[in-house]
Amino acid sequence: MQCQKCKKALARSGSHFLCQGPCQGTFHRNCVKGLAADMKAGRIRTFCNNCEEEDSDDEQEDGGQDFKRILKDIQGKVSTLPGLRKQLNHIMESMSLLSDKYDTLLAEHEESKKKIIHLEKSFITISNKNVYLEKCNIALEQRLDKFDQTSRKHNLEIVGIEQLPNENIQALIKTLGDMLEVNTTDIEWVSRLPQRKSCDKPAPIKVGFTVNGTNARDAWLSQRRKLAEISSCDVTGGSQKYKIYLNEDLTKPTRELLWKTKKQLRGTYKYIWVHNGKILVKKGDGDKSILIQSEGDICDLLNK
Structure with missing residues (x-):
């Protein structure tokens, strides 16, 4: 077997260097440049000088290719910037339009709240008037019924x-x-x-x-x-x-009130009668007579 570099024979039992690189060659240790320094420094050497140079060239070539690829990617991304700028401008215009619409909706919402508050106040006013009119109507019906009842005396x-x-x-x-x-x-x-x-x-x-x-x-x-x-x-x-x-x-309202009075108070009040068109009740002998003018009077007596 001979040295890959000097072509001289290698000692069978002598120390030699086996390259782990592409050449897979065997060398005298002295024929591998820098091997002694690496061994002295404790570094493990696996490639011969030729394989190291090829590996370095490959690394440089790979590095160049990587750089070109990165540069190409950068150029591709840079080329998209005008489109991104247009999209950004479109987004900004849309945001401005939405902002204007939001301001309009907010103003309409505030106006609606004012209208609702006004309507609530109006509703309360109308409701109070309705209650008042109902009371007036009840009072008027009672007066008319009283007049009608008087005419039947x-x-x-x-x-x-x-x-x-x-x-x-x-x-x-x-x-x-x-x-x-x-x-x-x-x-x-x-x-x-x-x-x-x-x-x-x-x-x-x-x-x-x-x-x-x-x-x-x-x-x-x-x-x-x-x-x-x-x-x-x-x-x-x-x-x-x-x-x-x-x-x-008796008038119809008075007759109906008398029927309800008897139905609800019979058993609780011993005496229930009519005198001159007026409904009277009395709980027992010696008690004071009570005048019934409406269903509310019946409820009041039941709740006592």
Whole structure:
């Protein structure tokens, strides 16, 4: 075997250097430049001088190629800057437009808030007026009902007299008056009300007394206890034995309020009655009478 550089034979047992580079050659140690210095410095040497130069050239070549590639990348990126600038300008214009729209929306929002506050105040005002008008309407209805009820103070309502064909109502009332032992000369008019479709009982009869006949009407009411012994057949001569009742002539609202009063207060209040168109209740003997003018009065009594 000979040295790759000097071409002289290598000692079989002598020290020599084996290159790990592309040449894979074997050299005398003295033929490899710088090997002694590297060994003295403790550096491990794997390439011969030729392979080191080739490796260095490759590194330089690779470095040059890397530089060219980086330079090309930089140039490519630099070439995109004008397009990026246009995109940036477009973005800035869009941002400016959005900013203007946002300012417009913000102003509209503030204006809407003011309108909403104004509407809320208007709603409260209208609501208060509505409550006031409802109270006025209730008060007006109560006044009208009171006036209507006052106009009926000379009237009576008789319930339970059988209605026969071709009846003579005035004669029936005269017969009933005689049974109750009351005067019938102050009666001004008599009329039977229309029959209710949903009611199988006889239609009531209204009796109107003269203006000066209030005492006569009260006399009839004071004698109604005697009705416990009188039935419809006793007055009409018919077959029905309806129980007869004498009531004050009440308006529809007063009649409905009386019905609600009896329904809700019966059992709690011992006495519930009507006097001169006014509904009165009393809890027990010796207690003070209480006037019922509305459903609110009923609720107040229930909550006590």
